Amino acid sequence: MLVRASRTLSKSCAPAAAVVAPTVCQYAHAAESSAARKHKKQPPFSSDLEFQGKGKGRAQETPSSSRSGVGRPFLRSSQNGTSGSNSFRRPQRTHKANKVDIVHRTPSIHQVRNVLVRRLREWARSPRTRDRLLLFGLEEEQVDAHAWEWASGEAEALEVFGNTREMKASVDPLMVNGESVLPGWDVERLQIAMTTRPDWPTEIDTLILRRFLNHLVNDPSTPQPLQSRLTEILSLTDLTSVPSRSYTAARELRRHFHLHIGPTNSGKTYNALRALSSAQSGMYAGPLRLLAHEVWDRMNRGTVAGLEEGEGRACNLITGEERRIVDPTAGLTSCTVEMLSLTEPVDVAVIDEIQMIGDPQRGGAWTTAVMGLLAKEIHLCGEETVVHLIERMVAAMGDKLTIHRYERLTPLHVAEESLEGDLRGIEAGDCLVSFSRSGIFNLKRNIEAQAGKRCAVVYGALPPETRSEQARLFNERGNGVDVMVASDAVGMGLNLKIKRMIFETLHKFNGKQEVMMSISQIKQIAGRAGRYGQHEADAGGGYVTTLNPDDLPLLRQVLQAPLTPVHRAVLDANSAIVQKLSLLLPPTTTHAELLDQVAALALVPTFCVPADTSSSAKIATVIEQYHESLTLPELQMFVFAPVNTRDERVAAAFQAYIEQFVDGGHVDIMDALPAGLMDNLGMVELARKAMPDADHLESRVTTPGHQHVPTSIPPAIVAGLPMLESLHKAIVLYLWLSFRMDLAFPDRQKAAELKLRVEDALEFCLERLPGLKQKRRGSAKFKGNTREERDAEQELVRTAAKNSKIDYLTSDQLKEAKSRIRSQSTDVLRDI
């Protein structure tokens, strides 16, 4: 049973409520007794949760102001009380999430006041504040005395002004005895800062810092040069009028937005692409290379609504790392959101997955697109969660909005029972979802051993090309690959013939602990089952369940839960601001400091939030040592390059690129790539050559019940898989740089060829991960991978990465390794 806590909004909160998400949680336990249900005789699937399509993709148009999505509760996971005694169940990890809580409540005015008073004092004492103010040009004594004195004065004024009882008793909680409770402070902003950002002190600090700088500007004792500099700094970082004043060409167009809203598999993209395919000129922008690629391919082949198959329209492809120009005069372009052109006028633009506008790192690209696109007609596709935000944005820009709402085209059924941990229940057309690479490999191995079904594999670190190839293997029936094992990467961009989605777990390791997947992610993944048009007409939709019984009540609950509204669009501070700010601060200011100052000062519209620049700041710190040798535009290009600094191998390649660039202005890809990564590729290729011909998929004859299974690869190669993934990322990074500085990064062709070799090697490895060759173990139940197994695997990967020099195996050595694997009776991954 879901218990919804009552939610009271004070009158003062009302204006802010539209953009305020609740923060304080009240638990509502919902887990049913799975044990009780387990013994009930019930059909395998129930239709107690069905999203039945109506009118096959026909949208219901609504006026733009009809729904706000405001005040919805959101869900948070918490400790599960139920333990269960099922011995074969996946080992319990240290996650703190097995039920869903509903989070409510907005902060009252006196809470806001109390937080502000505390923050003022903390801010004045903070060494960071001191460093910041010194950088802006204040003298040490000014900082020491002035900031503290000012902050204490402000705090005292707030404290003495209206006690809590008076404030609570007041009809208008913003006013006591005819005066404002927070005189001079922007109450709405403070409330938003406290409720929609987990790092709210940062945003409150921005308000405090700007108020202090304003105080200095208006203080006659502040020296004139400092006054002017501070005025410029404040105005440069005031981004509140960006939606109405920036992008002037777009503002003059009076654009018409169409917002296509609905769950997965409801025909949103179908209808948006219909508009694009019939336009004279247009652009599609998606979040993944995979999606941009798919739309590009379908436009050219004519498999988009509005076109005839075989009579497609010329469409070019532009992603950060790839350009495919089919026809330079083609009116259509498919690209990733970051690559959208804001200078080229077009008739129609489609922006997919619009809810990503709230993504702290990448959301800025969606916001920029919405604000700056020069298209008369703009179609946005996504979740209900963004409706209110888009209404606010479109209103601020003075454009027109029409909302189209859709419902699922096929039903989605939640199974009455889980698989009870038994992988023998896996059927053709099933997709198992796990959230770690080792979990995925482990499942693949166990399914192949216990259910006798071969599996395709999809996870985020795989290149899009490899993911598409694995999807093709799964979708094409009759080649022996019947089951998909995937991570959350399956939730976006792949058209898969999945009949039933099975969650191995609903939790994911976030680097520190196991946390529950977001409601949106779980819904998106589950919704891939039973995709319209992919199955027989009488297939009856899709099904969703869990591997283990404990997870099923939680899955049920999540699928019924409302999504968390996206309240604020992420706004990037553009490079021009960073550049101008650098002229106002001392020349010794590092790039990381510049980014930090912009983040600390940026004042954005209330429906926006500054982008999280922490990953750029990390990169900025790495390249600080080359500060002297790089120009500001070069620095900025490197800072915003798509580098995953958590992948040490990619970070090493990135640093090698910069070093060569600084040394000679020219980067040779073969010299710069870490030798260990290339050696690993050589080893895989050698192993591939040594495999018998019959192992090639194309030449395999399969008959039901007697499938040919390719020879497994040696453990050393399995362990080298992450190195292949890193190598691919390092090559893609080189390609990205080559499109921005082609003279300095001239080996684009070589990089493209190398990329194909790595994709081939990855597919070869995935195809031959150890599977059926292992001896069956006593128990047919799925045990999951233990922490020891995962630790052992990670240790091995670390060692492999450290050993930059890997000797090639001779074919005799390979044979020996293979026979060793065959003789092993325990899991290969566990032993290596």
Ligand SMILES: Nc1ncnc2c1ncn2[C@@H]1O[C@H](COP(=O)(O)OP(=O)(O)OP(=O)(O)O)[C@@H](O)[C@H]1O
């Ligand atoms: N009216 C229609 N006629 C025929 N096929 C349709 C129609 N509407 C949608 N489809 C097909 O149904 C499938 C799902 O549609 P679409 O991709 O547009 O859904 P979506 O709502 O964008 O879902 P997601 O967010 O999961 O991508 C696609 O294969 C699409 O081609």
